[in-house]
Amino acid sequence: MKKRILISDIAKALGISVTTVSFILNDKAKEKRISEALTKRVLDYVKKVGYKPNELAKSLRTGKTKILGLIIEDISNPFFGNIARLIESKVYEQGYRIIYCSTNNDVDKARELIQMFYDRQVDGFIITPSDGLEDTVKQLQQSNIPVVLFDRYFPNLETDYVGADNFQGAFDATNHLCQQGYKRIGFVSLYSDQTQMKERSDGYLKAMDNNKQQSFIQKVQMDASDEEAMDSLKDFICENRLDAVLFSTNYLAISGLKASKKYSFAMPAMIAFDDHTVFKLLEPSITVVSQPIKEIAENLINILLLRLQGKIKATRKMVLPCELKIRESTKAKVNV
Amino acid sequence: MKKRILISDIAKALGISVTTVSFILNDKAKEKRISEALTKRVLDYVKKVGYKPNELAKSLRTGKTKILGLIIEDISNPFFGNIARLIESKVYEQGYRIIYCSTNNDVDKARELIQMFYDRQVDGFIITPSDGLEDTVKQLQQSNIPVVLFDRYFPNLETDYVGADNFQGAFDATNHLCQQGYKRIGFVSLYSDQTQMKERSDGYLKAMDNNKQQSFIQKVQMDASDEEAMDSLKDFICENRLDAVLFSTNYLAISGLKASKKYSFAMPAMIAFDDHTVFKLLEPSITVVSQPIKEIAENLINILLLRLQGKIKATRKMVLPCELKIRESTKAKVNV
DNA sequence: AAATTGCGCTAAAAGGTTTTATTTACTAAT
DNA sequence: ATTAGTAAATAAAACCTTTTAGCGCAATTT
Numbered sequence: 001m002k003k004r005i006l007i008s009d010i011a012k013a014l015g016i017s018v019t020t021v022s023f024i025l026n027d028k029a030k031e032k033r034i035s036e037a038l039t040k041r042v043l044d045y046v047k048k049v050g051y052k053p054n055e056l057a058k059s060l061r062t063g064k065t066k067i068l069g070l071i072i073e074d075i076s077n078p079f080f081g082n083i084a085r086l087i088e089s090k091v092y093e094q095g096y097r098i099i100y101c102s103t104n105n106d107v108d109k110a111r112e113l114i115q116m117f118y119d120r121q122v123d124g125f126i127i128t129p130s131d132g133l134e135d136t137v138k139q140l141q142q143s144n145i146p147v148v149l150f151d152r153y154f155p156n157l158e159t160d161y162v163g164a165d166n167f168q169g170a171f172d173a174t175n176h177l178c179q180q181g182y183k184r185i186g187f188v189s190l191y192s193d194q195t196q197m198k199e200r201s202d203g204y205l206k207a208m209d210n211n212k213q214q215s216f217i218q219k220v221q222m223d224a225s226d227e228e229a230m231d232s233l234k235d236f237i238c239e240n241r242l243d244a245v246l247f248s249t250n251y252l253a254i255s256g257l258k259a260s261k262k263y264s265f266a267m268p269a270m271i272a273f274d275d276h277t278v279f280k281l282l283e284p285s286i287t288v289v290s291q292p293i294k295e296i297a298e299n300l301i302n303i304l305l306l307r308l309q310g311k312i313k314a315t316r317k318m319v320l321p322c323e324l325k326i327r328e329s330t331k332a333k334v335n336v
Numbered sequence: 337m338k339k340r341i342l343i344s345d346i347a348k349a350l351g352i353s354v355t356t357v358s359f360i361l362n363d364k365a366k367e368k369r370i371s372e373a374l375t376k377r378v379l380d381y382v383k384k385v386g387y388k389p390n391e392l393a394k395s396l397r398t399g400k401t402k403i404l405g406l407i408i409e410d411i412s413n414p415f416f417g418n419i420a421r422l423i424e425s426k427v428y429e430q431g432y433r434i435i436y437c438s439t440n441n442d443v444d445k446a447r448e449l450i451q452m453f454y455d456r457q458v459d460g461f462i463i464t465p466s467d468g469l470e471d472t473v474k475q476l477q478q479s480n481i482p483v484v485l486f487d488r489y490f491p492n493l494e495t496d497y498v499g500a501d502n503f504q505g506a507f508d509a510t511n512h513l514c515q516q517g518y519k520r521i522g523f524v525s526l527y528s529d530q531t532q533m534k535e536r537s538d539g540y541l542k543a544m545d546n547n548k549q550q551s552f553i554q555k556v557q558m559d560a561s562d563e564e565a566m567d568s569l570k571d572f573i574c575e576n577r578l579d580a581v582l583f584s585t586n587y588l589a590i591s592g593l594k595a596s597k598k599y600s601f602a603m604p605a606m607i608a609f610d611d612h613t614v615f616k617l618l619e620p621s622i623t624v625v626s627q628p629i630k631e632i633a634e635n636l637i638n639i640l641l642l643r644l645q646g647k648i649k650a651t652r653k654m655v656l657p658c659e660l661k662i663r664e665s666t667k668a669k670v671n672v
Numbered sequence: 673a674a675a676t677t678g679c680g681c682t683a684a685a686a687g688g689t690t691t692t693a694t695t696t697a698c699t700a701a702t
Numbered sequence: 703a704t705t706a707g708t709a710a711a712t713a714a715a716a717c718c719t720t721t722t723a724g725c726g727c728a729a730t731t732t
Contacts, residue, residue, distance in 0.1 A: 017682045056396045057718030076417040085412045278614040393688035
């Protein structure tokens with residue numbers, strides 16, 4: 001276990017001051033008018049001995065940790081897992097690291113996590129906010145710490161935000177079902193005030209309205225068990241004799257599919273929000289509204305980095321288009 | 337933006353020294369014989385003003401960051417995503433945080449990541465090592481920093497390790513196929529020296545041997561595209577007229593299923609290693625060898641925490657049993 | 673000749689803790 | 703009356719950087 005080499009060791013070895021070394025290492029040689037000869041000498045020596053600055057000391061002094069906090073709903077959900085992977089590799093290139101936690105939509109946990117990350121002085125946040133987190137986010141803003149929300153936002157709070165066009169996605173999906181000839185089209189959502197859910201619901205309703213169709217809506221408790229969800233979905237679909245269903249999340253769609261298997265009823269035409277490996281493989285394969293995951297991740301990072309560099313003032317809201325991926329589960333209805 | 341309150345502010349306000357406050361805050365009041373009266377006075381005041389220590393300063397002084405590095409293959413793979421979620425919530429209770437990165441099985445990236453985390457002075461590592469990472473892990477050990485490997489290990493390096501009983505899992509799966517009457521049972525694996533692959537392969541071979549059956553093995557390049565994997569799997573299954581296949585990972589199984597869909601050949605009886613949402617939903621549902629994810633996560637954390645507390649000396653290797661979840665894809669063969 | 677400017681570099685403070693070594697004020701024992 | 707011992711608290715060093723303010727000197731300006 002060899003001792004870590006310090007900036008003072010370098011200074012001593014070269015017979016110069018610590019300050020000079022620090023300036024050179026922080027690319028301030030020019031600005032501070034350090035001679036090129038000395039600059040080179042220091043850089044060479046640093047390389048030779050493989051000096052690595054102590055990030056903790058650096059952070060303590062500068063107040064910047066180069067760590068970003070990622071607060072998401074659930075890292076084991078492929079939608080979030082994929083975003084996390086993309087975010088992680090993006091920021092990595094910029095010298096930032098990610099420290100993350102899943103909230104499972106629990107406000108108290110979310111609050112605690114954010115406080116914790118704040119105490120650890122992360123430089124910025126990317127958050128999928130749960131219901132009721134508005135105050136906490138506001139506090140972060142007031143503390144002047146950059147926050148970018150994604151997937152959902154707070155209508156009454158000016159924040160940076162990146163998300164998909166949920167209204168359009170749901171609208172297009174519903175329209176597609178209408179065009180295919182379906183007459184009893186249901187919509188499955190959650191008991192939640194989150195904006196993405198509201199927008200999807202609005203998109204569905206608008207399309208149904210345009211097509212002069214009666215709407216059927218079923219909400220599921222956010223903390224419902226898989227069993228409970230399956231039960232209520234079975235009833236919803238069967239009792240209303242639906243011939244098509246739009247599911248507002250991928251896991252609700254999966255619960256629906258499980259239900260149809262468990263209770264042996266025929267799943268009507270269906271569309272799911274958010275793609276998933278399973279949807280491509282099923283027989284029939286499932287039509288989905290797919291969010292532009294890559295673009296979402298890229299924009300999240302871009303906005304956050306610009307904020308960190310103080311390059312933007314006004315809040316930015318990015319709404320990215322969804323893509324309707326038409327598969328077998330929504331083929332044209334054969335009129336009976 | 338109110339100024340952060342410091343330990344020195346507390347000392348000043350109460351007319352005592354910084355040292356005393358620090359002792360009390362670190363539960364050393366007894367040991368350092370601080371009077372109970374004073375202890376209470378300090379604790380009350382701290383609570384009242386809501387003092388939170390600066391973790392950076394603490395870390396700088398103690399050399400401990402209370403951050404653990406998690407290096408996994410791919411956070412977007414549900415198997416790893418689930419483990420990550422469990423690990424995260426476990427360590428969270430103990431006051432530790434996780435900083436993670438995916439390697440995508442790239443040694444160079446893994447090495448760089450570990451170096452980075454090391455520079456940031458994480459207290460310990462949990463790593464799914466890619467091929468060729470042996471040296472790096474050895475270096476960490478020599479630097480006296482705790483490392484626990486999982487999913488795979490290095491036969492020639494004494495390390496803490498937690499993983500599933502891959503041999504037994506593959507053995508049981510293969511035996512099950514034999515008992516169901518299948519005669520041409522193939523095994524799909526990766527070109528990789530990783531131990532978990534070797535063990536699964538050995539389990540398959542041993543069972544085939546016991547049952548006096550001819551073995552069929554196909555390896556896929558680790559960096560093969562989905563298309564390439566699908567092509568080679570199609571050829572493997574069709575040209576050998578296999579009536580059953582054991583896939584050594586969930587994503588290989590998924591590639592196989594995609595291939596059967598794309599090229600319209602009937603998928604023979606099959607078993608996948610590692611469960612996945614998709615396997616329960618397919619028609620027929622897929623029999624799997626399921627790893628005890630929860631136990632793996634718990635043991636990883638337990639061992640790492642014990643190491644961090646210096647409570648264990650000898651390396652621990654935990655091998656946990658897999659469970660064969662029999663579903664519809666391996667029903668008894670009807671002899672033609 | 674005195675005052676100013678520019679150059680190349682540096683001493684020392686600051687950032688907020690923990691911990692070692694020491695002090696002070698007592699009480700008890702010799 | 704001196705010594706020894708103990709309880710309760712503390713001063714100052716240590717952790718390793720970045721950054722502010724400024725020094726000594728030579729060249730230029732007034």
